[in-house]
Amino acid sequence: MIPLVHDLSGETILVFGGGPVGARKARRFAREARTVVVSPEFADRDFGDAELVRAAPGPDDVAGWFDRFSPALAVAATNDSAVNDAIVESARERGVLVNRADRSGEREAGSVVVPATVDDGAVSVAITTGGSSPALSKYLRERIEAELDGAGAMAELTADLRAELKDADHSPAERRDAIRAVVRDPSVWKALRSADTNPRREAARVITDTMRGDS
């Protein structure tokens, strides 16, 4: 398996199963795209902005739900493995991506794993064990969370600096060295994480030093 970052905006995601797992996936996906959850019950779980449709399709009814919503991705999170099998089958027939929550062993073409993710602005880190140990993915995600503090702000700052250095006609090699020095500089990170110092000023100092060949 290879991790790819997928833009699902404008698409529909169809989740079968309104238990704790269906709810967790729906909350995550509803932040990105229209998400519809089909289930006979939802208890009082949090589904984020997902639309809830009360129904309990049998294996033969599943294809009709694909035709109704034309999803780009389907999630099989019911506790009925015959229904989950039918969801995988319908997805494969239509070339739709499918995430199966009740099986981490053999996978079918088009199957996707939902990784543990940490986000800070435009920066995301995704952790997967290829399905072998979700508890380990969660633990590593918790450890990495603090590490990513300020990364979104660093992405914004260096995107601006790249554009400014381009406009100022610096060579690609000079730009690369300057930006590499900024993302590695502890004082810039410190400034991004606290309100005491101005990160732009720190970055400008690093760039000047790099261009002078001080580093």
Ligand SMILES: C[C@@]1(CC(=O)O)C2=NC(=C\c3[nH]c(c(CCC(=O)O)c3CC(=O)O)Cc3[nH]c(c(CC(=O)O)c3CCC(=O)O)/C=C3\N/C(=C\2)[C@@H](CCC(=O)O)[C@]3(C)CC(=O)O)/[C@H]1CCC(=O)O
């Ligand atoms: C990362 C995360 C994302 C998310 O779901 O949002 C996620 N599972 C999370 C938590 C978690 N899940 C489970 C536990 C209990 C401890 C344990 O069993 O390890 C814990 C931990 C806990 O709850 O503490 C149980 C479990 N999970 C799966 C099975 C079925 C099986 O293994 O057959 C069973 C057994 C059910 C049973 O025994 O009945 C299957 C999958 N779970 C995946 C993802 C995919 C593989 C990811 C990878 O490659 O690592 C995969 C294959 C399919 C999928 O769902 O995409 C999310 C953490 C989010 C976060 O906090 O960051």
Ligand SMILES: NC(=O)c1ccc[n+]([C@@H]2O[C@H](COP(=O)([O-])OP(=O)(O)OC[C@H]3O[C@@H](n4cnc5c(N)ncnc54)[C@H](O)[C@@H]3O)[C@@H](O)[C@H]2O)c1
């Ligand atoms: N991926 C994970 O992290 C993870 C974690 C725990 C369990 N699991 C597995 O994923 C499955 C779902 O986990 P859960 O804890 O949410 O289970 P659960 O049993 O609490 O919930 C299953 C949901 O599916 C609904 N459902 C049943 N038949 C349906 C149908 N025909 N159509 C639509 N919905 C239907 C049920 O009403 C219920 O809301 C379990 O079978 C379990 O093996 C996965």
